[in-house]
Amino acid sequence: MERLTVVSAESEPRAIFRTVFCELRPRSPIPPIAIEFCRFANANAFIQLKQGQIEVRITDVLHGAPQEVLEALAFILLSKLYRRPVPRDASSRYRRYLLRKDVRERISHVRQERGRKEVASAAGSAYDLDEVFDAVNERYFHGLMARPKLGWSIRKSRQTLGHYDASHHTIVLSRILDSPAVPRLAVEYVMYHEMLHIRFPTEHRGARRCVHTREFKLEERKFDGFDDATAILKAL
Numbered sequence: 015m016e017r018l019t020v021v022s023a024e025s026e027p028r029a030i031f032r033t034v035f036c037e038l039r040p041r042s043p044i045p046p047i048a049i050e051f052c053r054f055a056n057a058n059a060f061i062q063l064k065q066g067q068i069e070v071r072i073t074d075v076l077h078g079a080p081q082e083v084l085e086a087l088a089f090i091l092l093s094k095l096y097r098r099p100v101p102r103d104a105s106s107r108y109r110r111y112l113l114r115k116d117v118r119e120r121i122s123h124v125r126q127e128r129g130r131k132e133v134a135s136a137a138g139s140a141y142d143l144d145e146v147f148d149a150v151n152e153r154y155f156h157g158l159m160a161r162p163k164l165g166w167s168i169r170k171s172r173q174t175l176g177h178y179d180a181s182h183h184t185i186v187l188s189r190i191l192d193s194p195a196v197p198r199l200a201v202e203y204v205m206y207h208e209m210l211h212i213r214f215p216t217e218h219r220g221a222r223r224c225v226h227t228r229e230f231k232l233e234e235r236k237f238d239g240f241d242d243a244t245a246i247l248k249a250l
């Protein structure tokens with residue numbers, strides 16, 4: 015479970031937590047409440063009391079969830095914090111929401127995107143990705159691109175020759191390319207393509223991982239030996 019970035023902390027969820035707090039502890043003054051929506055790899059939420067302040071971290075999957083769902087979550091978390099039984103209708107309402115088809119799909123997409131990736135080291139048997147990256151960086155990006163994490167995939171995928179995982183800032187190349195039978199030109203081309211994904215960050219649309227804009231494609235054509243490289247990859 016890692017916390018990647020904070021999306022936002024809105025005042026409305028805070029109002030919900032304050033209201034629920036009053037219901038659970040009508041006699042206590044409301045402590046300051048801080049709420050963060052975080053890019054967790056799973057649907058999850060945490061609460062803690064720290065120096066008199068209630069800190070809540072909620073997965074950004076629940077960002078924009080209906081009010082009654084956030085209210086149910088507030089009941090669950092605050093009950094836990096104050097060691098009280100969780101109201102049954104709150105836990106069932108929250109669970110029902112997580113089971114909704116569209117929410118389930120969002121969660122599984124997020125898990126796929128952000129879950130820890132199994133990636134082998136950059137040094138392969140035929141090619142060293144650190145070295146390939148440096149060469150492509152020097153040639154096409156004036157050496158200005160900061161090196162992301164680089165690694166060979168565990169499996170020899172033919173479908174996905176490479177991909178850039180923005181949430182882990184990692185370029186992964188398919189191990190199928192790590193062979194003396196594959197010309198270096200093709201490896202450099204796949205690396206170049208993935209580096210363009212860093213250069214042209216795109217919004218995720220639905221389940222599509224990479225979106226190639228017109229601008230992206232024009233830039234991609236500037237690769238020396240573009241036709242040769244794509245022909246080699248097709249032949250794989």
Ligand SMILES: [Zn+2]
Pocket residue numbers: 207211224225226
């Ligand atoms: Zn792509």
